[in-house]
Amino acid sequence: MTVTARRELVSAATRNAFRSLATDLTIRIVAELWEDHGFAPIPPEELKYDDPGQRRTTFMLYAEGVDWGDPEHVRRALLVFEDFIRAYRDPDQQGTPKWLEDIGVRLERDGFLLDKSGRISWERAPVRLLDRDLSTLSDGSGIAVELERIRRDLTTDPHGAIGAAKQLIEATAKTALRELSIEIDKNAALPTLVSTVQKALKLDAGSAPDGPDGSKAVKKILSGSVNIAVGVAELRNQGFGSGHGQASAPSGLGVRHARLTVNAAVTWCELILDTLADPAAPWRKGQV
Numbered sequence: 001m002t003v004t005a006r007r008e009l010v011s012a013a014t015r016n017a018f019r020s021l022a023t024d025l026t027i028r029i030v031a032e033l034w035e036d037h038g039f040a041p042i043p044p045e046e047l048k049y050d051d052p053g054q055r056r057t058t059f060m061l062y063a064e065g066v067d068w069g070d071p072e073h074v075r076r077a078l079l080v081f082e083d084f085i086r087a088y089r090d091p092d093q094q095g096t097p098k099w100l101e102d103i104g105v106r107l108e109r110d111g112f113l114l115d116k117s118g119r120i121s122w123e124r125a126p127v128r129l130l131d132r133d134l135s136t137l138s139d140g141s142g143i144a145v146e147l148e149r150i151r152r153d154l155t156t157d158p159h160g161a162i163g164a165a166k167q168l169i170e171a172t173a174k175t176a177l178r179e180l181s182i183e184i185d186k187n188a189a190l191p192t193l194v195s196t197v198q199k200a201l202k203l204d205a206g207s208a209p210d211g212p213d214g215s216k217a218v219k220k221i222l223s224g225s226v227n228i229a230v231g232v233a234e235l236r237n238q239g240f241g242s243g244h245g246q247a248s249a250p251s252g253l254g255v256r257h258a259r260l261t262v263n264a265a266v267t268w269c270e271l272i273l274d275t276l277a278d279p280a281a282p283w284r285k286g287q288v
Contacts, residue, residue, distance in 0.1 A: 008068040034062035085118040142171035158258035165265035209282030
């Protein structure tokens with residue numbers, strides 16, 4: 001089962017608008033515009049796009065090789081799109097042509113800004129969180145849902161982001177325990193979940209594995225990781241995160257508080273998922 005924690009940052013509608021520009025360019029130019037920014041075409045037999053137009057097909061061979069959920073891929077793809085605009089645009093034409101206005105509208109819907117010179121910028125930079133493929137898990141959908149909520153709320157709804165951060169820790173702990181075939185009460189409190197999964201992965205201070213994992217320094221860090229997870233839960237439970245109705249809305253909560261909480265939650269979740277996936281992790285020793 002393949003689960004991705006990332007949504008597409010550039011919609012199919014916007015990509016299609018740029019694909020239409022390829023019709024009036026040569027195949028060589030279309031390919032060069034992509035390759036100038038480090039993109040390569042996928043094998044033709046893998047393309048699931050049927051079009052008699054060779055230029056549009058060439059465009060799609062490269063576009064299908066882009067991970068549209070990866071901010072770095074998208075950053076480079078936007079440079080490709082800027083070059084398409086420059087290559088297609090008539091330098092002698094005054095004003096903004098309708099085709100460019102239409103592209104600007106589509107880009108705006110995706111969260112980008114297009115200026116008069118054809119430069120594309122992020123209206124709000126994407127949030128990079130737990131940037132990994134969750135397909136190695138039997139089911140990573142619970143984690144993916146909370147990551148998406150955080151991306152949605154981080155800069156616009158601090159309460160929502162803090163609530164989702166707590167739920168991300170809970171989803172990660174439950175997912176890891178399921179992968180380890182460890183049953184736990186479905187109503188277990190978050191501190192219990194955190195303690196159970198860290199002990200199972202030998203990430204608790206009481207474990208004494210060989211090597212750096214058993215050092216005093218690492219144990220201090222691991223003790224701190226428990227406090228991180230519990231602190232996120234306590235902040236949310238004190239009314240600073242979504243999930244509990246309040247008689248009075250908390251005041252003074254800002255984006256910086258949400259970032260602090262989210263970054264703390266992501267750090268803990270990365271520790272758990274990295275250890276779970278590491279074939280040399282101490283918890284695997286003694287397994288048959």
